[in-house]
Amino acid sequence: MIEPNAETITTNPVNYLLTALIQVGPAILIVIVGYYVARNVRAMLVRRLTPIPALDDGEVRIIANVVFWALLLITALIAMATLGFRVGNLLTFISIAAVVLVIAFQQSLSSFTATVIFYVFRVVRAGDYIETMNQEGIVEEVHMFHSTLTRPDGKLVSLPHNKMLDSGVVNRTKAGVVTAVVAFDLAYGQDMAVITERVLAWMYDDPRTLPAPPPGVTVDNITVLSVRKIALATVEWQNLNDFQFDLKEAIAEIVAQDRVDSAVKPLAAAPPPRDRDE
Secondary structure, three states, X not given: OOOOOHHHHHHOHHHHHHHHHHHHHHHHHHHHHHHHHHHHHHHHHHHHHXXXXXXXXXXXXXXXXXXXXXXXXXXXXXXXXXOOOOHHHXXXXXXXXXXXXXXXXXXXXXXHHHHHHHHHHOOOOOOOEEEEOOEEEEEXXXXXXXXXXXXXXXXXXXXXXHHHHHHOOEEHHHHOEEEEEEEEEEEOOOOHHHHHHHHHHHHHHOXXXXXXXXXXXXXXXXXXXXXXXXXXXXXXXXXXXXXXXXXXXXXXXXXXXXXXXHHOOOXXXXXXXXXXXX
8 A cells, every 4th residue: 555645645636546546446346345245145045044944034034144244254354455454463353352252241142152052953933832930931032132922921021041041941832742730739538539530530521631641640748737649631732721720620629529528428317216115
C-alpha cells in the first residue's frame, strides 16, 4: 500500500485517490461478492434442508446461519490478505481473541454446548411432552439457549438447556407408552384384598389401559398405622395425566365405599330368648 503524506495529497489528490482506490478496490469487491455468495448459500441451504423431515425449522436456521457466518469470516480474511495483512498474524490474533472470549463467556459457552447436544442427539423437539426441572408440558419451541413448553395448566415456561441437561429430561413422546403410578394408603382393619380386586378391575375395564404389561397392585411400604400400595398400569403417553387423575378418584371412591360397607355390616343375629321354665 502507498504511504500517504501531506505533499502527495496536496499536489496530486486525484492521482492519490485513484491509486488508493486501485489498492482498496479489490478488497471491497471481495467483501461484496463474499457477502452475496454467503447470503445465497444460506438461502439455498434453507430451501434444501427445510423439506427434510428429520430437521425442524430451528435446526435449519442454525445450520444455515453457521455456514453464513463461516463464509463471511473467510471473506474477511481474504480481503485483509489482499490489503497486505499477513494471514498468519490474523489467525494468531483470532485464536487469542477466541481464548479470551471463551474465558469471558464461559457460562454462555456452556449453554451453547448444551444446545449443540440438544440438536445433535435430538433430546427434545417441538411437540414433545417432557418432564424436567420439576416442570412438565409440551415443548413449543427450541431456541438457541432455551426451550419453551406449555404446562398442563396452560402456563408457558422457559427453561435453559444447560439446566435441563443437569436435571435430566424425561421425554414421554419418544417413549410412546408410559407407566401410570398411583400410591394409596390402607389402614389396618380395611379389607385390603377386596380393595385391591376393585382397583385392578377398574384398571382392566378402562379402555386406556394397555394389555402389556398388564396392570397390577403391589405393596410399596408397611408402617405401624397403614400399608402403602401402588397401582400400576401401562398407557399411551398422551393419556397419562388424565388416566392418573381418574385412577386417583376411582381409588378414593373404592376406599370410601369399603369403609361404608364395613360400617353398615349387619351384626350377627342374637339367639332367641330362652324360656324361664326350661
